[in-house]
Amino acid sequence: MKYFATAAVLAGSLAIAITPGATAAPAAAPATTTTTTADGIARPDVSAMSRSEIRAFNAKLTPNHRYYITCRQSSVTGSLAKVTRVCLTREDRERIARDAQDDTNTTIDRARASSGCDPYCQ
Incomplete structure (x- = not known):
């Protein structure tokens, strides 16, 4: 019985934490210094940018520039209508993809090592 009471309290606190009007603390951004490219783009x-600010910023860049911003929408699991919009620079998206690939390779290498197979066997 205690388990169900704890689960109900937990579920209630989660419902409060994810209500649409609630604002969560922003994730800590990586410590970066302001860098500019050779063409003077910071x-x-x-x-912190709105959609119109993103459009104005992108108007100065080519789509293959490392600071070109793209926004993607993804649906929220468990909801039929809610979507989240994530905007990142091209450089950030490439970094995230590279990190994911590195994590995948590390996991595969560890699995091979634990099975007694060297990293180069198939």
Whole structure:
């Protein structure tokens, strides 16, 4: 019985934490210094930019520029209508993809090592 009471309290606190009007503390951004490219474009703070600011910023860049900002929407699991919009620079998206690939390779290498197979066997 205690388990169900604890689960109900937990569920209630989660419902309060994810209500649509609630604002969560922003995730800590990586400590970066303001960098500029050779063409004088400073690295943007994407999280603080509105859609119109992003459009104006992108108008000065080519789509293959490392600071070009793209926004993607993804649906929220468990909801039929709610979507989240995530805007990142091209450089950030490439870094995230590279980190994910590195994590995958590390996991595969560890699995091979624990099975007694060297990293180069298939």
